[in-house]
Amino acid sequence: MFRSALHQSRRAAARSARFASTSAKQQTLKERLSELIPVEMENVKAARAEHGKKSFGPVVVDQLYGGMRGLPALIWEGSVLDAEEGIRFRGKTIPECQELLPKAPGGQEPLPEGLFWLLVTGEVPTQEQVTALSKDWAARAAIPEFVQELIDRCPPTLHPMSQFSLAVTALNHDSAFAKAYQEGISKKDYWGPTFEDSMDLIAKLPNIAGRIYRNVYGQGKLPAINPDKDYSWNLANLLGFGESQEFVELMRLYITIHSDHEGGNVSAHTGKLVGSALSDPFLSFGASLNGLAGPLHGLANQEVLIWLRKMQSKIGENASDEAVKEYVWSTLKGGQVVPGYGHAVLRKTDPRYMAQREFALKHLPEDPLFKLVGQVYNIVPEILLAAGKAKNPWPNVDAHSGVLLTHYGLTQMQFYTVLFGVSRAFGVAAQLIWDRALGAPLERPKSYSTNAIKQMFKDKTA
Ligand code: CMX
Numbered sequence: 001m002f003r004s005a006l007h008q009s010r011r012a013a014a015r016s017a018r019f020a021s022t023s024a025k026q027q028t029l030k031e032r033l034s035e036l037i038p039v040e041m042e043n044v045k046a047a048r049a050e051h052g053k054k055s056f057g058p059v060v061v062d063q064l065y066g067g068m069r070g071l072p073a074l075i076w077e078g079s080v081l082d083a084e085e086g087i088r089f090r091g092k093t094i095p096e097c098q099e100l101l102p103k104a105p106g107g108q109e110p111l112p113e114g115l116f117w118l119l120v121t122g123e124v125p126t127q128e129q130v131t132a133l134s135k136d137w138a139a140r141a142a143i144p145e146f147v148q149e150l151i152d153r154c155p156p157t158l159h160p161m162s163q164f165s166l167a168v169t170a171l172n173h174d175s176a177f178a179k180a181y182q183e184g185i186s187k188k189d190y191w192g193p194t195f196e197d198s199m200d201l202i203a204k205l206p207n208i209a210g211r212i213y214r215n216v217y218g219q220g221k222l223p224a225i226n227p228d229k230d231y232s233w234n235l236a237n238l239l240g241f242g243e244s245q246e247f248v249e250l251m252r253l254y255i256t257i258h259s260d261h262e263g264g265n266v267s268a269h270t271g272k273l274v275g276s277a278l279s280d281p282f283l284s285f286g287a288s289l290n291g292l293a294g295p296l297h298g299l300a301n302q303e304v305l306i307w308l309r310k311m312q313s314k315i316g317e318n319a320s321d322e323a324v325k326e327y328v329w330s331t332l333k334g335g336q337v338v339p340g341y342g343h344a345v346l347r348k349t350d351p352r353y354m355a356q357r358e359f360a361l362k363h364l365p366e367d368p369l370f371k372l373v374g375q376v377y378n379i380v381p382e383i384l385l386a387a388g389k390a391k392n393p394w395p396n397v398d399a400h401s402g403v404l405l406t407h408y409g410l411t412q413m414q415f416y417t418v419l420f421g422v423s424r425a426f427g428v429a430a431q432l433i434w435d436r437a438l439g440a441p442l443e444r445p446k447s448y449s450t451n452a453i454k455q456m457f458k459d460k461t462a
Contacts, residue, residue: 348392
């Protein structure tokens with residue numbers, strides 16, 4: 001008894017000495033994560049022991065037919081979406097992230113490196129830790145030659161999102177997780193190679209996105225990654241906008257706010273679902289991208305700009321409110337959605353929309369397209385309410401992003417969802433790491449036939 005207590009206290013002392021020495025030299029994300037995982041495993045174990053058999057309340061049949069709206073079915077600590085307030089990343093609102101997360105020298109927007117650290121650990125990193133992440137991602141950024149060739153061989157008529165998904169899926173060729181699995185890695189060690197793949201995935205996305213952009217839109221040769229610059233600067237530079245400090249700042253804000261939106265949205269949930277089959281992070285995130293490419297999800301940012309441009313060509317620039325109203329009604333009467341408006345969970349204006357609006361008010365208040373976006377904001381909610389179908393008449397994130405990109409010269413709308421995809425990798429990767437660390441099982445909900453439902457409730461009144 002005494003010997004074992006002594007042994008334990010010696011082990012604790014050795015452990016704290018080890019932690020003290022690593023924190024003195026600034027822990028890496030992986031070192032910090034390896035400390036947090038056992039603590040979180042205990043936390044989950046305790047929560048399941050205490051609450052595991054408790055009910056969340058009834059599930060009604062409409063939820064099965066209605067896209068599972070509101071069905072409590074997933075666990076994800078990274079971000080939580082409140083219908084009224086919007087997103088919080090590890091408990092922090094967007095303005096709080098803007099205030100607390102480290103910034104680039106001279107910059108005012110948060111570095112997405114810091115947001116990733118926050119999503120993974122729940123902690124705000126130091127400036128040095130964020131700089132180390134920028135350097136680590138720059139060192140991992142190169143993409144294999146065959147993936148470069150794969151992108152180069154795509155016809156420019158293939159949608160950039162299809163090219164993006166194809167290239168990300170092909171990165172599975174060098175997956176550390178897939179290799180370790182083939183070599184018989186123990187389940188308790190899954191998170192290590194998942195972490196490495198996730199870091200590689202995020203790091204390689206700017207080179208993939210930049211290559212697609214330059215190939216499709218004929219923008220010349222791709223520059224090299226600069227290891228002394230942050231992730232967003234490198235992404236902007238690969239797209240040809242590295243000289244614009246404002247565009248770089250926009251990328252920092254853009255990636256931060258698009259990174260994660262709770263666990264149940266199509267891209268986040270698809271990544272988790274595919275990952276639950278132990279498909280590696282490249283295969284899992286490739287699947288997320290295919291979901292993001294749908295017009296009701298990420299593709300809406302492209303659709304908003306197309307819709308605004310069509311409106312301008314139909315009713316002219318500086319059109320009256322009456323003309324805009326008529327155009328919105330004609331969209332609805334044509335059986336189409338107003339892109340950028342409505343949300344499956346939110347019931348107020350999306351704070352991601354507001355963050356972009358603030359950015360526009362600061363940097364481009366006189367931009368004519370920004371003014372049109374503002375005019376539309378004053379008109380659409382009332383019409384959606386009058387039409388009486390949409391549960392949320394307010395704008396979402398996609399209603400605003402395109403106008404900012406257009407202002408700085410990134411006018412190729414079909415590329416917009418690729419930038420959303422680069423950002424969404426941050427949330428999906430963080431989730432995959434934790435799912436493997438906590439041993440999340442294969443997802444397998446139950447489906448029913450309509451006849452089975454009818455049968456089930458045949459003789460019941462309610
Ligand atoms: N314009 C017209 N009709 C809309 C609408 C909009 N912006 N938003 C919702 N509706 C309609 C729905 O199509 C649905 O019609 P039916 O009953 O005929 O099927 C009805 O209102 C009820 O829908 P809801 O419960 O309010 O919304 P959902 O949860 O089903 O869908 C969303 C949410 C986002 C798909 C929907 O609001 C929409 O299609 N918006 C436009 C596309 C868009 O901006 N998507 C981006 C969302 C953010 C993102 O993921 O990036």
